Structure formats: C-alpha cells, structure tokens
Amino acid sequence: MQPYPDTCPCQINPTAETADAPLSYQDCCQPYHDAFYNDEVDKADGIKAETAERLMRTRYSAFALVKPDYIVKTTVPAQQALLDVQAIESWAKESDWAGLEIVEHTPKLGKCHAQVEFKAYFKSAEETSGGLEEKTQAHHELSTFIKVKNKANNDARWYFLDPTVAMTVSQKQPCICGSGEKFKRCCGGYI
Numbered sequence: 001m002q003p004y005p006d007t008c009p010c011q012i013n014p015t016a017e018t019a020d021a022p023l024s025y026q027d028c029c030q031p032y033h034d035a036f037y038n039d040e041v042d043k044a045d046g047i048k049a050e051t052a053e054r055l056m057r058t059r060y061s062a063f064a065l066v067k068p069d070y071i072v073k074t075t076v077p078a079q080q081a082l083l084d085v086q087a088i089e090s091w092a093k094e095s096d097w098a099g100l101e102i103v104e105h106t107p108k109l110g111k112c113h114a115q116v117e118f119k120a121y122f123k124s125a126e127e128t129s130g131g132l133e134e135k136t137q138a139h140h141e142l143s144t145f146i147k148v149k150n151k152a153n154n155d156a157r158w159y160f161l162d163p164t165v166a167m168t169v170s171q172k173q174p175c176i177c178g179s180g181e182k183f184k185r186c187c188g189g190y191i
C-alpha cells in the first residue's frame, strides 16, 4: 500500500493566490474513501458526501490516489456496470495530477441535481524547440451530480452523472434518481 500524503490531493490548487492551510488527507477525503471499503457502510449510515462539491473533491482525490472502485461506486448506479474499471485505473495511474480548482458549485439545480465546474490540473511533457518541457494543463469541466434516493432505507446520496456513458434506462422509463419523472424530462436532460 502506498503511503498516504499529508496534504489531501483535492486541497492542492496551483492557481490559489493565498495559501490557506490545506487539510490533511486524514481530515479531508480519507473518511469518505474508507467508508466505501467498509462492508458495514450500507448498514450503518456511513460517511457520505453532503454536497456535490464534496463528492467532486473526493472523486478527484480518488483519481490522484488511484482508487478506481471509489470512482465507480460514486457514479450513478444505473451507469456503474457500464464503466471500464481498468481504463479508469490506468488513466488515474498514468496522469500526473497537479491539483484541483473548484470554479463554481451550483448546489441546487432543480430538486435533485447539482453542477460543479472545476479544473483538474495535471502535468504533461511537451515537445518544444528547447526540448521537452513540463507543462501544467487542466481538464476544465462542468459536471452534473444527481441525488439518488434509495427507497429501501430512505437514504439519499449524491452521484456523478457520467455524460460519456450510455444509460441502461430508456428515455421513457422512470428516472434513475427516484424523482418519479420520466428519465428524459429529468436527469436525461443533462446527458
């Protein structure tokens, strides 16, 4: 097992002008990651992300620390079986993660949706006239998150809606978030 970093990966923001004291991994994303590896989590309350931004942060940290299972389990349940865990793992491993910047969090977008605009930074070597040069680049994305209700235990959790993954529900079926609306009128509008 790799040693855990002192500073949580999601606390590193290469564009921040003032350096707020960053949280340690232990005080930031670790409890969320650990909860998913604990079999008791479904029985107990478990620690779950309170907001879409919190989930976004823990997902970024999971990429940086190569925890593909966490990425899968925090994606909308209807999409989980369609994810390529191997691809997620190798992408996480091969990327040289350099930090996270939350640009904007829209916590309430309708009943059970939220959006987070973020930049995930990574380093890449680029060919220049002076030879190979290391550059910091960013994936700039606007991600949609859905709060899905579990009718069995009346629990609700935030999940990431992966816009690149085909859905197992048709447009006319009841929505995956449990809102009671048709998929196309609800979460389908964000894909």
Ligand SMILES: [Zn+2]
Binding pocket: 008, 009, 010, 011, 025, 028, 029, 030, 057, 058, 061
């Ligand atoms: Zn964190």
Ligand SMILES: [Zn+2]
Binding pocket: 175, 176, 177, 178, 179, 183, 186, 187, 188
């Ligand atoms: Zn929905």
